[in-house]
Amino acid sequence: MLVLLRVPAGAAEDGAPGAPERPDLTQVDKSAYHLFNPTPRQFLREFSTDRPDKTESPYTVDAGHFQFEMDLVNYVHDREQAGGLSTDIQAWAVAPINIKVGLLNRADLQLIVESYQHLEVKEGPARQTRQGFGDVIGRFKLNLWGDDGGRTAMGVMPYVKLPTNQDRLGNNGVEGGLILPFACSLPGGFDLGAMTQLDVKRDLDQEGYHPESVNSITVGHDLIGALAGYAEFWSSVSTQRHSPWEGSVDVGLTYGLTQNVQIDAGINIGVTRSADDWNPFLGFSWRF
Secondary structure: OOOEOOOOOOEOHHHOEOOOOOOOHHHOOOOOOEOOEOOOHHHOOOOEOOOOOOOOOOOOOOOOOEEEEEEEEEEEEEEEEEOOEEEEEEEEEEOOEEEEEEEEOOEEEEEEEOOEEEEEEEEOOEEEEEEEOOOEEEEEEEEEEOOOOOOEEEEEEEEEEEOOOOOOOOOOOOEEEEEEEEEEEOHHHEEEEEEEEEEEEEOOOOOOEEEEEEEEEEEEEEEEOOEEEEEEEEEEEEOOOOOOOEEEEEEEEEEEEEOOEEEEEEEEEEOOOOOOOEEEEEEEEEEO
16 A cells, blocks of 8 residues: 555654654665564654555565554445346455564565455345355565655565365465555655556366456545545456456545554445445554
């Protein structure tokens, strides 16, 4: 995500007054810091998260520090019409979390845990309910440039998904891919983020695999104090036969409670038939 947390000037660590001015990190050599030699707190970069928009951030967690990013609650609703039959899908995700740890100054490791999911599918008079633990995703992010300053930043993030789900909540296939996030500061205080993602996905019949591509662009701006907003367009295209492309328009807000704590809320709205109709969420992020 490109929207950065900007606590108003004079707000200290954990929100207390009288914080010293943030140093110019482009002039600080942080190469000696790693997981077991953490970056000093005065040299931490601005708080940046991969949520709440779908566009990932090129910025990493500082070496030796941890970051939790999670949905407090996430709801999905979708209705499909085919052959005169209506299918209603409702899904709840409770406390899915992305646990990050800074390995080096420009590299972090991430573990996404889909802690609890509840899925309800209604096809005509028939109703199915599934619930339980979801999949686990491991990711490694390397910042190529711009982690500690500059108008632009670029990262590379390979990932792998492990099928740990219960009650047929996933496709039971190992999947993976490569994410390329980019961020740029624009005139007028706007921030732009863009992402290209190449995935290897399991076929619907589970007989093989096929490539998919995901692209997104997001624009964010500070609104009032530590409140910021964003608007995003996201799309996914599959090479599997008869698979239509998915697109959504996403909007949301973030609010920085301190330099290390952020809350967010938003909604993703499907603009193609194959996309989920709407997806509101409420989230929380914490760095320590």
